[in-house]
Amino acid sequence: MPRYHIWTVGCQMNEADSAKLAAGLQRLGWEETHRPEEADLVVLNTCVVRQKAEQRGVSKLAALRRLKERSNGRRPRIAVMGCMVDLRPDSLRERFPFVDVFARPQAFGDVLAAVAPQEDVGGEFWPETFPQTAGPTAYVPVIHGCNKFCTFCIVPYRRGRERSRPIAEVTHEVEVLVARGVKEVTLLGQTVEAYGHDLPERTSLADLFRAIHGIDGLERIRFLTSYPKDMTDDIIQAVAELPKVCECFNIPVQSGDDTILARMRRGYTLSEYRDVVDKIRRRLPAAAISTDIIVGFCGETDDQFRRTCDLLAELRFDKVHVAAYSPRPGTIAWRTLADDVPQQVKMERLHIVEGLQEGIAAEINARLEGTVQEVLVEGEKGGKLNGRTRSDKIVHLHGQARPGELANVSIEKTSAWSLQGRLVD
Numbered sequence: 366m367p368r369y370h371i372w373t374v375g376c377q378m379n380e381a382d383s384a385k386l387a388a389g390l391q392r393l394g395w396e397e398t399h400r401p402e403e404a405d406l407v408v409l410n411t412c413v414v415r416q417k418a419e420q421r422g423v424s425k426l427a428a429l430r431r432l433k434e435r436s437n438g439r440r441p442r443i444a445v446m447g448c449m450v451d452l453r454p455d456s457l458r459e460r461f462p463f464v465d466v467f468a469r470p471q472a473f474g475d476v477l478a479a480v481a482p483q484e485d486v487g488g489e490f491w492p493e494t495f496p497q498t499a500g501p502t503a504y505v506p507v508i509h510g511c512n513k514f515c516t517f518c519i520v521p522y523r524r525g526r527e528r529s530r531p532i533a534e535v536t537h538e539v540e541v542l543v544a545r546g547v548k549e550v551t552l553l554g555q556t557v558e559a560y561g562h563d564l565p566e567r568t569s570l571a572d573l574f575r576a577i578h579g580i581d582g583l584e585r586i587r588f589l590t591s592y593p594k595d596m597t598d599d600i601i602q603a604v605a606e607l608p609k610v611c612e613c614f615n616i617p618v619q620s621g622d623d624t625i626l627a628r629m630r631r632g633y634t635l636s637e638y639r640d641v642v643d644k645i646r647r648r649l650p651a652a653a654i655s656t657d658i659i660v661g662f663c664g665e666t667d668d669q670f671r672r673t674c675d676l677l678a679e680l681r682f683d684k685v686h687v688a689a690y691s692p693r694p695g696t697i698a699w700r701t702l703a704d705d706v707p708q709q710v711k712m713e714r715l716h717i718v719e720g721l722q723e724g725i726a727a728e729i730n731a732r733l734e735g736t737v738q739e740v741l742v743e744g745e746k747g748g749k750l751n752g753r754t755r756s757d758k759i760v761h762l763h764g765q766a767r768p769g770e771l772a773n774v775s776i777e778k779t780s781a782w783s784l785q786g787r788l789v790d
């Protein structure tokens with residue numbers, strides 16, 4: 366039986382793509398191995414959202430080159446997939462001549478065509494290929510690509526324009542996953558609220574929530590990543606009305622300064638962003654809201670950075686994913702703006718945001734001490750069960766429960782990063 370090894374770096378969408386490709390290979394009789402040296406096919410599913418992620422892919426390729434040289438180039442077949450691959454991979458072919466195939470994000474057929482040309486993977490093969498899930502949770506991509514073109518972002522150039530999957534196709538996938546034991550699905554998109562705008566029936570994320578909400582055995586529905594300008598009253602209303610949809614939003618703001626937001630071409634002002642957060646908190650007071658921040662973007666002054674810190678102190682997010690600006694070749698910022706904030710200043714600002722957010726998250730989580738939270742048990746680590754609340758907080762718990770169970774947990778201890786508790790009833 367031929368064996369494959371898939372190495373993945375990057376976002377949830379990349380994880381979902383790797384799971385889909387793995388499922389396709391398994392359908393064709395391939396077996397997974399966790400050791401690249403044992404594999405007949407090694408796939409690197411890459412990310413270039415920041416220099417660091419891209420460098421990890423390049424280092425992996427260097428190791429694979431040595432591995433392949435040891436077998437006089439015969440084995441393994443090497444495929445590079447994901448956001449490292451653009452429309453014209455010629456320069457990649459020159460840089461990495463030992464790679465057998467370069468495939469753009471979701472170009473699963475290109476990988477299989479290179480390693481199993483005899484197999485027919487056209488027609489219903491991929492629409493009927495669903496990831497094997499290890500636990501009670503699964504990612505379900507619902508819209509691919511992005512039309513926004515923020516100046517710092519490479520995604521639209523690598524994943525193309527927004528393309529939604531029909532509601533019937535998504536519903537079918539969720540039904541199959543639930544039949545395999547999945548209890549929670551996370552609906553994925555770069556800008557998930559744009560879901561349905563491009564479909565002939567012009568449907569919406571709220572309609573998709575309503576369509577899958579009735580699936581027996583499905584306990585929870587999550588969604589990410591949000592884009593402030595696409596958030597609608599109907600989506601907020603659907604989250605409030607539909608018990609299975611978790612009141613948990615990830616809405617990247619990126620900066621607390623309007624001049625920087627304009628330079629990023631984010632397409633909204635801080636006052637518009639605040640309106641979205643206010644609307645959610647008025648309709649869903651218990652909602653968890655997290656965000657993404659880029660520090661050290663082109664031209665960011667101390668005052669502009671201070672405004673980002675002021676915004677975090679004002680809006681008090683449950684989580685903040687912070688990153689230092691990393692110029693990406695081919696983006697608008699790369700072409701038109703100077704990367705003029707010194708790396709040392711970027712890292713200082715990153716640590717300031719991390720410190721500020723640690724304090725805020727610790728205070729928010731401390732309020733949960735003594736409460737009982739509904740937790741979806743996901744697994745066990747180090748003899749302790751773990752799972753997540755509806756607001757996506759990690760819980761380490763004592764007691765007897767199986768993965769996939771929805772359990773009530775009395776919270777006994779909290780930190781900025783997780784909660785600890787004991788099963789009740």
Ligand code: SF4
Nearest residue numbers: 511513514515518555
């Ligand atoms: S919304 Fe902006 S940051 Fe997000 S994927 Fe699209 S272009 Fe990138």
